Amino acid sequence: MVWGVVGLLLTVMILSYLIGDNFFFRFAAYLFVGVTAGFMTVLIIKHLVWPYFFQPLISGTWHDRLWVLIPLALAISLVVSQFSRWSVVGRVPLAFLAGLTAAITIGGAVFGTIIPQLRAVVEAFDPVRWYQSPGRPWVRIAEALVMLIGVVGTLSYFHFGLRRRQDSDTQAPERPRVIQTLGKVGEVFIGVALGAVFAGVFSTALLAMIDRIMFIGQFVSRLFGGR
Amino acid sequence: MCQASLAGVEPIHLTESLDNGQDDRDLLPQADADLPSLLESLKGDDDLSDFSAHEGEGQPSLPLDIEALEGEGEGEPEPDVPEWLNRIRQRAQTESDSMGEITQKITAAKDSLGDDKEESQRSEFNSLIKKIQEVDDQSDNDHAKAEESNESGQPEVTDADWLRRIRDKYHLSPDTDSQESLNERTGDSLLQWLVSLEEGGNQIAEAADPSKTSELPEDTHEVDISPAVSETTQEIALESKRPSKQKAPELSVSREEQVGADQLAAIIIDEKAPRPARTPDTGFRPHNIRFLMGLLLTVILSMALFLRTPSDSLRGTQQPNSLALMNWAESLSAESNLLLVLDYQAGYSAEIELLAKPILMTIAEGTREVSILYTSPSGGLLFHRLLDKAGLTEGLGVIDLGYYPMESYGAYGFANQASSKWQLRNQPEFSKNIPTDPFGGILILADAYEGGVTWIEQFSTLAPDTPIYVLVTAQAGPQLTPYWESGQIRGLASGMPDAVGFDNQVVTLPSHWRAYQAGVIVMIIVLTISLLFPIQQPQQHQWGKR
Numbered sequence: 001m002v003w004g005v006v007g008l009l010l011t012v013m014i015l016s017y018l019i020g021d022n023f024f025f026r027f028a029a030y031l032f033v034g035v036t037a038g039f040m041t042v043l044i045i046k047h048l049v050w051p052y053f054f055q056p057l058i059s060g061t062w063h064d065r066l067w068v069l070i071p072l073a074l075a076i077s078l079v080v081s082q083f084s085r086w087s088v089v090g091r092v093p094l095a096f097l098a099g100l101t102a103a104i105t106i107g108g109a110v111f112g113t114i115i116p117q118l119r120a121v122v123e124a125f126d127p128v129r130w131y132q133s134p135g136r137p138w139v140r141i142a143e144a145l146v147m148l149i150g151v152v153g154t155l156s157y158f159h160f161g162l163r164r165r166q167d168s169d170t171q172a173p174e175r176p177r178v179i180q181t182l183g184k185v186g187e188v189f190i191g192v193a194l195g196a197v198f199a200g201v202f203s204t205a206l207l208a209m210i211d212r213i214m215f216i217g218q219f220v221s222r223l224f225g226g227r
Numbered sequence: 228m229c230q231a232s233l234a235g236v237e238p239i240h241l242t243e244s245l246d247n248g249q250d251d252r253d254l255l256p257q258a259d260a261d262l263p264s265l266l267e268s269l270k271g272d273d274d275l276s277d278f279s280a281h282e283g284e285g286q287p288s289l290p291l292d293i294e295a296l297e298g299e300g301e302g303e304p305e306p307d308v309p310e311w312l313n314r315i316r317q318r319a320q321t322e323s324d325s326m327g328e329i330t331q332k333i334t335a336a337k338d339s340l341g342d343d344k345e346e347s348q349r350s351e352f353n354s355l356i357k358k359i360q361e362v363d364d365q366s367d368n369d370h371a372k373a374e375e376s377n378e379s380g381q382p383e384v385t386d387a388d389w390l391r392r393i394r395d396k397y398h399l400s401p402d403t404d405s406q407e408s409l410n411e412r413t414g415d416s417l418l419q420w421l422v423s424l425e426e427g428g429n430q431i432a433e434a435a436d437p438s439k440t441s442e443l444p445e446d447t448h449e450v451d452i453s454p455a456v457s458e459t460t461q462e463i464a465l466e467s468k469r470p471s472k473q474k475a476p477e478l479s480v481s482r483e484e485q486v487g488a489d490q491l492a493a494i495i496i497d498e499k500a501p502r503p504a505r506t507p508d509t510g511f512r513p514h515n516i517r518f519l520m521g522l523l524l525t526v527i528l529s530m531a532l533f534l535r536t537p538s539d540s541l542r543g544t545q546q547p548n549s550l551a552l553m554n555w556a557e558s559l560s561a562e563s564n565l566l567l568v569l570d571y572q573a574g575y576s577a578e579i580e581l582l583a584k585p586i587l588m589t590i591a592e593g594t595r596e597v598s599i600l601y602t603s604p605s606g607g608l609l610f611h612r613l614l615d616k617a618g619l620t621e622g623l624g625v626i627d628l629g630y631y632p633m634e635s636y637g638a639y640g641f642a643n644q645a646s647s648k649w650q651l652r653n654q655p656e657f658s659k660n661i662p663t664d665p666f667g668g669i670l671i672l673a674d675a676y677e678g679g680v681t682w683i684e685q686f687s688t689l690a691p692d693t694p695i696y697v698l699v700t701a702q703a704g705p706q707l708t709p710y711w712e713s714g715q716i717r718g719l720a721s722g723m724p725d726a727v728g729f730d731n732q733v734v735t736l737p738s739h740w741r742a743y744q745a746g747v748i749v750m751i752i753v754l755t756i757s758l759l760f761p762i763q764q765p766q767q768h769q770w771g772k773r
Binding site for chain 2: 018020100104120208
C-alpha cells in the first residue's frame with residue numbers, strides 16, 4: 001500500500017510535466033537519477049568489484065592474485081591520472097579501453113551486420129529460394145527487386161562525391177545524374193524507414209502510458225474498495 | 228675664518244618706514260596724481276603695497292631693489308647688532324688692508340652701477356605710465372563691446388582674482404575681439420603681457436573645444452596667433468607638417484567581387500530597414516498544445532481501459548517471426564541450456580512483460596532452469612518481477628550470472644567463451660563463472676536497437692550455431708527485422724500486435740489492446756490535422772514573412 005502510494009505520487013509528478021516544467025517534475029527526475037546512481041554503485045561493487053577483484057585478492061591463490069594485478073595497475077593509473085602531474089599515466093588504460101572497444105565494435109559491425117546483410121540481399125535473388133520458400137515466387141522476386149532498389153538508392157543518397165564538368169570549368173561540380181536519381185529513390189526508402197521507427201517509438205511510449213494509467217486506475221479502485 | 232672687510236656695509240632699517248604710521252601711498256608725488264586708474268586700483272591691492280610705497284620715494288618700481296632700502300638707515304646705530312660686529316665695522320672703517328681695499332672698490336663700482344640702473348629704471352617707469360595711459364584711452368573705446376560680451380554670460384576659462392580686478396577696472400573682456408585689440412596694443416608692459424596671455428589662453432581653450440573647432444574652416448593651414456603672443460612664440464606653418472593628400476588607387480574589381488559587394492550592401496541595407504514591431508503571439512504555443520494533447524490522450528485511453536464493452540474477445544494473428552519464437556519455446560527440453568539476456572529499462576517493462584510472459588510460461592513448461600545476465604542495473608529486479616507476474620517464482624530455477632555494464636564486452640566474452648576451441652590453461656578461478664558449454668539458445672530481451680544488435684552481431688559471428696531469439700519493444704522491432712530476414716536470428720517478437728498474437732487468453736490484454744488501438748487512432752488524426760493545418764512557431768512565422 002505504501003509503495004503503491006509512492007508509485008502513484010511519482011507517476012503524477014512525472015505526468016505534471018504536461019503543464020510545464022515544475023518543481024514536482026524536477027523532484028521526481030532528480031530522485032530517479034539519484035536512486036539509479038546509488039543502486040548502480042552498489043550493483044557494481046556487488047557484482048564486479050567484490051567477486052572479480054577483492055575476493056581473489058583476499059582469498060584467492062597466488063595465481064589469481066597475479067591476474068588481479070593487471071586490472072589493479074590499470075585502475076591505479078586511471079586514478080593517478082586525475083592529478084595533472086601524472087595525467088600522462090592515464091593514457092595507457094584509456095588507450096587500452098578505446099582500442100578494445102573499437103576492435104569489438106568494428107569487428108561486430110563488419111562481420112555481424114554489413115557482410116551478412118549484403119549476403120542476404122544477394123541471396124534474395126537465388127532462384128532456389130524463390131521456389132522453395134513459402135509463398136508465391138513472383139512475390140519473392142518482387143521483394144528481392146524492391147530490396148535491391150532500396151539498398152542501391154539509400155547508398156546513392158549518401159554518396160557525396162562530386163564530378164567536375166568537362167565542358168565548363170566555371171560551373172560548380174555536381175553529383176552525377178544517375179547518382180542524383182537513385183538518391184531521390186533512396187530518399188523514399190529512408191523516409192519509410194524513419195516513419196516505421198517513429199511509429200515504433202510512439203507505440204512503445206503509448207504502451208508505457210497505458211501501463212501507467214492502468215496502474216493509477218487499479219490503485220484508485222483498490223483504495224476505494226474495488227477489485 | 229673669513230677675512231673679508233665689512234667696510235661700506237651699511238645696516239638696513241626696514242622697520243622705520245613701516246613703523247612711522249603714515250600711509251606710504253600718500254607719498255606719491257603730485258605729478259603722478261593723474262595716473263590711470265589702474266594704479267589706483269593697485270593701491271588697494273595688498274600684494275602691491277610695497278610697490279606703491281617705493282614709487283613715492285622716487286625709487287624704481289620694478290624690480291624692488293633691496294639696496295635702495297639699505298641707504299635709508301645709513302649712519303644710524305643699530306640696536307640689534309651685537310657688540311663684536313660693531314667693533315669689526317669700526318675697525319674696517321679705520322684700518323686699510325688689501326682685502327679692505329678690494330672690498331671698497333667693489334662697493335664703489337656697485338654704487339655707480341646702482342646709479343645707472345636707477346636712471347634707466349626711472350625712464351622705463353615713465354614709459355610704462357605713458358603706455359598705460361594710451362591703453363586706458365583705447366580701452367574706453369572697447370568698453371561697450373566688453374559689457375555686451377559680459378552680458379552674454381559666457382564663462383571665463385581662468386579668472387584669477389587679481390586679473391579679474393584689473394579687467395573690471397579697465398573694462399576689459401576676454402570676449403572682445405582679441406585680434407583687433409591686440410594689434411592695437413603694442414608695447415611690452417606687464418599689463419599688456421597679462422592681457423595678451425589671458426586672451427591667448429582663451430584662444431587655446433577655444434581650440435581645445437571641439438564645438439568651436441568645428442567652426443574653423445577646413446582648409447586652415449596655419450595657426451592664427453595674435454601678435455602679442457607671437458612676440459614670444461613663432462608662427463607655426465602647419466602646411467608643411469601635414470601630410471599631403473594622396474590620391475587613392477583605383478580598385479580593380481571583378482564581376483564576381485562586385486556581385487558579392489552588392490549582395491553585402493543589400494544585406495546591410497536590409498538590416499537597417501525599418502520593420503514593424505514584433506507583436507506578441509496570441510496563438511497556440513507548444514506548451515498549450517502539449518497540455519491539450521496529453522489531456523486528450525489521457526481521457527481517451529482511460530475511457531478505453533476502464534469502460535467495459537460487452538465483447539472482450541481478442542483475436543490476434545501471428546507473424547512468421549513471432550511464430551518461430553513461440554515454436555522454439557515450445558520445443559525446449561528439460562536439459563536445455565538457455566541464456567536470457569536482459570537489456571531493458573524499467574520504463575519499458577510493461578511492453579516487455581506483455582511479450583515475455585507467454586514465452587516464459589511456455590519455456591517453464593519444458594525447462595527447469597535458465598541462466599540470466601543483465602546489462603542494465605535494474606535487469607535482475609525486473610526479471611524477478613516478470614517471474615512474479617507470470618507466476619513462475621517457484622517453477623523455474625534461475626542462475627544469475629550477474630551484471631555486465633558494457634554489453635559489447637559481455638557479448639564478446641560470452642560468444643568467445645561459447646565458441647572457443649581452446650581455453651586458457653591457467654585462467655583465473657573467477658572467470659570460470661562464465662559457462663563454457665554452448666547454449667541451446669539465447670533469448671534477448673531489449674528495449675532498444677543498440678542493446679539487441681550488439682548481442683546479435685557478436686553471437687552470429689563468433690557462435691553462429693547458437694540460435695538467437697529476440698524479444699524487443701516496438702521501437703526496436705523495425706530496425707532488427709533485417710536480421711530476421713537475413714537469418715541471423717531465428718525468431719523475433721516486438722510490440723503490442725505480437726503480444727496479442729502470442730496468447731489471447733490473458734485477462735489484461737483486451738483492455739490494453741483496445742486502449743492501444745484508440746491511442747493509435749488519436750495520433751493518426753492528430754498527425755493528419757497537423758499536416759493539413761500546420762502550426763507555425765513564432766520565429767518561423769516571422770522568418771516566413773520576410
